[in-house]
Amino acid sequence: MKSLSTLCGVLVAFFLSFQAIAQTPQGINYQTVIHDTGGNIVANQNIGFQLAIYKLATPTERYEETQSAMTNS
Structure with missing residues (x-):
């Protein structure tokens, strides 16, 4: 009986760890270099600039x- 309760405790801890890992990120990090038409x-x-994400294989946005930003040197 003791091994059953230990197993249940381990399983609960295991599933709670997945809950902590499965959080959705609050943003997308990106970095780019901006060029004018002359390069x-x-x-x-x-x-x-405008960012759009489309559903794969369809034109559904x-x-x-x-966004607007100030470029650096």
Whole structure:
């Protein structure tokens, strides 16, 4: 009986560890280099950009956001 209760305790701890691992991230980290139409790096300027995520194999847009940022050197 003692080994059964130990096994149940181990299984509970095992499943609780999956709950902690399965959290959804709060954002997507990204980094890029911005070039103008001439291929020159755009440094120290305000830019605007749009990110869209589409469902695979269909033109259905799932998520879209527009951001603005200041580029660095």
